[in-house]
Amino acid sequence: MDEVAVHKTIPPDLVRVLGVKSQIRYKAESFTQAFLKNSIELHPRHDVKNMLCHKAVLLHYSRPKKSKKVMNKRAKGLNARQKRALKIFHIKPEHQRYELFLPLHDLWRQYIIDLCGGLNPTSNPLSVQQKLLKADFHGAIMTVARSKCPSYVGTTGIVIQEFKHVFKIITKQDQMKVIPKRNSVFEVEINGFISSIYGNRFAHRASERSAKKFKGSGSIDL
Structure with missing residues (x-):
């Protein structure tokens, strides 16, 4: 790059616009020599003046690269x-009360009624059963x-916790019972509509069951 181009005089029309003088x-x-020396990393043998005479110098902003450790870091659950160990699912004895x-x-009754589009004696039992297979039972009696x-x-009792293989219910006597799903049949009553739930088909977590496709088979013997 020629030195004349670097130190070229500012045109008069730009002087008025920019408000600066040559x-x-x-x-x-x-100023140019000092600015380039501070802005460009040079090898000790290189000279700023010689660089300007032989090649163009590009002054540009480069974004700092993100650390791979930060990019690959993902939040992991427990x-x-x-x-x-943290007793996340532990219910304290003073909280094991039916009325609580x-x-x-x-809330669960209203949730089920909305899910099934209103429950009444004329409701299709098969349709209700299919919806109950994927429903959440926390709060059901x-x-x-x-x-x-x-x-x-x-x-x-009222279902207070549901796991993959068991229901935890609280009875009217304020006793918490752990009932295995396998080899058990449960009954749920909503608005006079009684539905049987076969525990062998419920050996899934509530979150998994909502996305699972169940076959329309009949009842399962114990």
Whole structure:
């Protein structure tokens, strides 16, 4: 690049627009040399004046590269062991009271009625059953109708927790019961509509069950 191009005088029309004046030649040269020396990383053997005489110098802004560690860093949730250690699903004894979960049951009833488009004696049982297979049962009042373990039969309460293999319910006697889904049949009553739930078909978490496709098979024997 020719030095004349670097120190070229500003045209008069730009002087009026920019509000600046051209510097005296030796002052402009001194400023340019100092600016380039501070702005460009040079090898000790290189000379700024020689660089300007032989090639163009591009002054541009380069964005800093993101660290790979930051880009690859992803938020990880807790695993099952950590959740147990923190007792995330633990319900304190003073909170194991039937009346505390009645508002949750009222919310669940309205949720199921809306999900099934209104429940009445003329509702199609098959359609209701298919929707219940994918529904969330936290807050439902369940009764164990049949089970291979006779001590579970007749147990009734509000579902306060649902896991892959068990329901946790709280009874009117303020007792928390853990009922296995496998080999058990549960009954749920909503607005006089009683539906049977076969635990063998419910061996999934509520979040998994909502996306699962169930076959329209009949009841499953214990």
